[in-house]
Amino acid sequence: MANKVPAIFLDRDGTLNVDHGYVHEIDNFQFIDGTIEALQQLKQMGFALVVVTNQSGIARGMFTEDTFMRLTEWMDWSLADRDVDLDGIYFCPHHPEATVEEFRQTCDCRKPQPGMLLTAQQELHIDMAASYMVGDKLEDMLAGQAAGVGKKVLVRSGKPVTAEGEAAADWVIDSLAALPARIKQG
Numbered sequence: 001m002a003n004k005v006p007a008i009f010l011d012r013d014g015t016l017n018v019d020h021g022y023v024h025e026i027d028n029f030q031f032i033d034g035t036i037e038a039l040q041q042l043k044q045m046g047f048a049l050v051v052v053t054n055q056s057g058i059a060r061g062m063f064t065e066d067t068f069m070r071l072t073e074w075m076d077w078s079l080a081d082r083d084v085d086l087d088g089i090y091f092c093p094h095h096p097e098a099t100v101e102e103f104r105q106t107c108d109c110r111k112p113q114p115g116m117l118l119t120a121q122q123e124l125h126i127d128m129a130a131s132y133m134v135g136d137k138l139e140d141m142l143a144g145q146a147a148g149v150g151k152k153v154l155v156r157s158g159k160p161v162t163a164e165g166e167a168a169a170d171w172v173i174d175s176l177a178a179l180p181a182r183i184k185q186g
């Protein structure tokens with residue numbers, strides 16, 4: 001059996017790109033400063049890079065799954081072009097009060113539930129204890145905790161940091177740009 005790999009689980013909006021609110025257009029997708037360089041370093045440090053994003057805008061009828069996929073392909077290619085190959089991209093299109101019926105459910109993938117992380121663990125053979133969950137909200141920290149991720153890291157680059165978010169996090173850093181150095185520091 002292949003050895004397990006450590007991963008960085010990455011929230012999308014507020015962590016990789018500026019959270020303008022339910023971002024679904026390329027023109028509105030803006031990488032946060034230092035993100036791509038940080039991903040390059042994390043990759044070199046041996047981490048698998050796995051995006052885990054709640055996309056309730058699909059359930060809310062704000063944009064379609066196809067629109068999300070188009071933006072995701074663009075994001076994936078933009079990163080690959082800068083030597084950052086993502087190892088997995090997982091998204092939750094659901095919401096319990098969805099206006100679009102097919103997405104109306106209480107699922108196990110919408111963060112704070114750990115479903116996306118656990119699916120990735122199985123599919124990519126991830127060593128959860130050696131992994132990190134990086135996000136801007138309490139829900140990201142709780143998903144990481146429920147999935148057994150070693151360290152939960154809250155970033156200040158998205159939604160305002162709350163006391164609950166801070167309490168659930170192991171580390172609070174300004175943005176993803178600070179993560180490689182923080183990991184090396186131990």
Ligand SMILES: O=P(O)(O)OC[C@@H](O)[C@H]1O[C@@H](OP(=O)(O)O)[C@@H](O)[C@@H](O)[C@@H]1O
Nearest residue numbers: 011012013019021022023053054055056
């Ligand atoms: O940060 P990730 O998980 O990558 O994506 C979050 C987005 O899907 C949107 O999620 C919404 O939360 P609700 O889904 O409405 O609770 C709000 O936080 C929006 O501002 C945000 O853009």
Ligand SMILES: [Mg+2]
Nearest residue numbers: 011013014136
């Ligand atoms: Mg977020």
Ligand SMILES: [Zn+2]
Nearest residue numbers: 092094107109
């Ligand atoms: Zn879901």
